[in-house]
Amino acid sequence: MLRRLSRANTDVDLTEVLLSRDSDNRTQVLSPRIAKSSRFSYLLPLCIAVCTLGLVGVFVSLFLNRKLIWFRKEANDTFLQTSLILGPRNDSSSSIYADVESRLLPQFRFITISSDDWGRFSDAIPLFPNNEWKEKNSDISIASGTPWENGTVETKEDLQRLVQLMESLNRGVPAHEKIVLTPFFIVSGPDISEMKRRGCPGSNCSYVDAPIYSGRGGFSKYPFNRDGLEAQYKELFARGFWHPEYHGRAHFNVLEWFREIQSKDSIAYKCFDLGLVCGNSYSSLRSEHSMFSSNDKDPDIEVIEYMQWISVGLHAFTEFWGYKPVVVSSPHNTWSSSLLQSIFQLGFIGAELGDNQTDLLETYNTYNHLSLMNRFRYDAFYPEFRLDSRLEQLISHINKTRFTSLLWHAQNVLSSCFDTSHLNYLSNCFVETVKKLRQLDDCHVVFLTSSELHQIRRQGWSREVWNDCLVYRNFLKKPVATNVDDLSLLLRTNETWSNRVLSVHFYSYLNDSSSFLLAHPNIISHRKGRGLLFISVQDTLILPPGSYVQVKATSE
Ligand SMILES: *[C@@H]1O[C@H](CO)[C@@H](O)[C@H](O)[C@H]1NC(C)=O
Ligand SMILES: *[C@@H]1O[C@H](CO)[C@@H](O)[C@H](O)[C@H]1NC(C)=O
Ligand SMILES: *[C@@H]1O[C@H](CO)[C@@H](O)[C@H](O)[C@H]1NC(C)=O
Numbered sequence: 001m002l003r004r005l006s007r008a009n010t011d012v013d014l015t016e017v018l019l020s021r022d023s024d025n026r027t028q029v030l031s032p033r034i035a036k037s038s039r040f041s042y043l044l045p046l047c048i049a050v051c052t053l054g055l056v057g058v059f060v061s062l063f064l065n066r067k068l069i070w071f072r073k074e075a076n077d078t079f080l081q082t083s084l085i086l087g088p089r090n091d092s093s094s095s096i097y098a099d100v101e102s103r104l105l106p107q108f109r110f111i112t113i114s115s116d117d118w119g120r121f122s123d124a125i126p127l128f129p130n131n132e133w134k135e136k137n138s139d140i141s142i143a144s145g146t147p148w149e150n151g152t153v154e155t156k157e158d159l160q161r162l163v164q165l166m167e168s169l170n171r172g173v174p175a176h177e178k179i180v181l182t183p184f185f186i187v188s189g190p191d192i193s194e195m196k197r198r199g200c201p202g203s204n205c206s207y208v209d210a211p212i213y214s215g216r217g218g219f220s221k222y223p224f225n226r227d228g229l230e231a232q233y234k235e236l237f238a239r240g241f242w243h244p245e246y247h248g249r250a251h252f253n254v255l256e257w258f259r260e261i262q263s264k265d266s267i268a269y270k271c272f273d274l275g276l277v278c279g280n281s282y283s284s285l286r287s288e289h290s291m292f293s294s295n296d297k298d299p300d301i302e303v304i305e306y307m308q309w310i311s312v313g314l315h316a317f318t319e320f321w322g323y324k325p326v327v328v329s330s331p332h333n334t335w336s337s338s339l340l341q342s343i344f345q346l347g348f349i350g351a352e353l354g355d356n357q358t359d360l361l362e363t364y365n366t367y368n369h370l371s372l373m374n375r376f377r378y379d380a381f382y383p384e385f386r387l388d389s390r391l392e393q394l395i396s397h398i399n400k401t402r403f404t405s406l407l408w409h410a411q412n413v414l415s416s417c418f419d420t421s422h423l424n425y426l427s428n429c430f431v432e433t434v435k436k437l438r439q440l441d442d443c444h445v446v447f448l449t450s451s452e453l454h455q456i457r458r459q460g461w462s463r464e465v466w467n468d469c470l471v472y473r474n475f476l477k478k479p480v481a482t483n484v485d486d487l488s489l490l491l492r493t494n495e496t497w498s499n500r501v502l503s504v505h506f507y508s509y510l511n512d513s514s515s516f517l518l519a520h521p522n523i524i525s526h527r528k529g530r531g532l533l534f535i536s537v538q539d540t541l542i543l544p545p546g547s548y549v550q551v552k553a554t555s556e
């Protein structure tokens with residue numbers, strides 16, 4: 001278990017404070033430590049209020065195919081009118097973002113590469129292990145004629161190629177300009193062979209989970225037999241190539257699936273019989289995060305059911321990755337007001353949506369606490385994708401908005417059902433795009449993890465947790481003060497920083513200069529000694545405007 005999942009930090013601009021080695025400002029750096037303010041101090045009363053009152057009664061489900069389904073329940077929007085915490089509610093978060101934007105350094109544009117479906121081995125449509133399977137089983141190919149007809153599961157070779165791709169894009173590139181992916185992980189799925197052994201789909205049938213942390217995640221079982229992916233997933237994280245966030249537990253509507261497999265002449269049953277998941281039609285099992293919603297249900301009950309379901313997924317995620325995810329993308333981009341409430345109460349800070357969902361969902365983003373972002377679809381495997389025109393649209397989008405989330409599914413690098421030349425084309429589209437974005441004249445594009453993007457959008461600066469370091473970035477026009485946390489409070493590791501020598505690497509985007517500080521804890525802090533400024537765990541770290549700051553334990 002994680003020792004403590006603290007998200008405490010300070011959110012204070014110390015306008016006067018400059019971190020400087022030899023100026024009189026040093027006395028200001030020595031100003032009293034800023035008290036930590038725990039997020040939970042305001043979360044708790046809010047949770048109680050939310051659970052008790054039940055805020056929203058509308059369910060919205062938006063599907064990828066742009067079909068829009070909207071059920072209106074007994075809408076009682078009394079609590080939409082007034083916020084218990086922040087005063088009168090504004091219908092969108094735009095005023096918050098506008099305020100932060102006005103305080104950001106103007107020349108930067110922020111991009112995250114939001115990549116859904118990693119770890120996924122079940123879906124509403126069949127994921128075939130390879131082309132042979134696909135050709136042999138055309139009777140269950142319910143996704144034929146759609147961009148998803150060649151949907152499959154990653155292999156070791158796919159992950160190796162991804163490592164090479166990231167290596168080549170980041171070779172010789174300094175840390176603050178490296179490109180990073182945010183893979184949204186499916187952390188589990190059904191163990192179909194075990195379910196069959198226990199009598200499924202008969203009357204005794206029950207759901208058996210095959211979580212990723214168990215050492216034998218579902219992708220390692222028949223018919224996928226992808227053994228040993230776990231080590232490669234972790235290598236990509238350890239090398240800073242990706243920073244996973246939460247997608248789901250199954251990627252399909254498990255309750256509806258149970259109904260569909262009961263009938264032996266259904267397509268769902270045929271898939272089940274083969275060891276795959278699929279629905280009777282393209283969209284009948286869409287999707288995981290709408291399965292507890294229904295027209296006549298108490299929204300409070302829905303919220304509780306989603307929270308219970310997602311909690312198990314969060315457990316699997318933290319067991320495997322060692323940290324708590326803070327951003328969600330929902331399978332098939334299915335969203336509802338009760339899902340928003342649930343993820344907020346579970347401590348998420350943001351959500352990445354489909355192409356055009358924020359307008360509707362902001363209406364239910366009570367208290368404006370979640371950062372909601374539409375994603376800019378950039379899936380080269382969609383037949384209508386044309387690199388030149390899409391890249392032009394992307395650049396003009398970046399010209400207009402500070403924050404961009406590119407929707408770039410795992411499918412863009414999955415080889416099992418694509419031939420090599422198509423795969424090369426897909427990866428080339430990605431490489432060309434990154435190159436182009438790095439060369440833009442009008443603005444400076446910074447690649448961020450999804451968590452960093454949402455933090456900067458909400459407050460102008462960020463702290464990201466990595467395997468062996470913390471990375472802070474500040475894009476406000478003013479310095480920010482924050483306390484350096486012990487990594488072991490944020491990540492499952494047996495190595496506390498409390499008695500280690502820390503090194504702090506500062507980089508300034510504004511004047512392209514770097515500096516290093518060595519910090520020894522509990523001896524001297526924030527003082528000059530032998531020409532070095534010391535900073536230790538729990539001390540206040542000053543993030544200058546336009547800075548990238550990496551804090552790490554040294555091997556001493
Ligand atoms: C909606 O709120 C009003 C009070 O503003 C209340 O009288 C009414 O019963 C509520 N309706 C439902 C369905 O909860
Ligand atoms: C809501 O936001 C708009 C746009 O930023 C602003 O003009 C308006 O005054 C805000 N309303 C309230 C009640 O804060
Ligand atoms: C799926 O693969 C087949 C060849 O195996 C190809 O003809 C087809 O275009 C592919 N579909 C998509 C959407 O890429």
Ligand SMILES: *[C@@H]1O[C@H](CO)[C@@H](O)[C@H](O)[C@H]1NC(C)=O
Binds near residue numbers: 199202203204
């Ligand atoms: C269900 O389980 C019970 C007890 O575990 C067993 O007696 C019964 O035969 C099972 N039914 C089926 C259809 O497998």
Ligand SMILES: *[C@@H]1O[C@H](CO)[C@@H](O)[C@H](O)[C@H]1NC(C)=O
Binds near residue numbers: 356359360
């Ligand atoms: C986005 O959705 C809204 C309705 O929710 C619609 O009015 C608007 O035209 C859509 N925009 C685009 C670009 O599709």
Ligand SMILES: *[C@@H]1O[C@H](CO)[C@@H](O)[C@H](O)[C@H]1NC(C)=O
Binds near residue numbers: 392395396399442
């Ligand atoms: C981006 O904006 C700059 C000026 O702000 C303009 O010169 C340039 O043509 C724009 N590029 C695109 C692709 O819209």
Ligand SMILES: *[C@@H]1O[C@H](CO)[C@@H](O)[C@H](O)[C@H]1NC(C)=O
Binds near residue numbers: 494495
């Ligand atoms: C942490 O655990 C690993 C293996 O469990 C061990 O090799 C290492 O020495 C431990 N480190 C510390 C500081 O206890």
Ligand SMILES: *[C@@H]1O[C@H](CO)[C@@H](O)[C@H](O)[C@H]1NC(C)=O
Binds near residue numbers: 511513544545
């Ligand atoms: C660059 O900027 C940083 C932070 O604002 C400052 O500490 C540093 O002295 C500057 N370096 C140079 C060479 O101007």
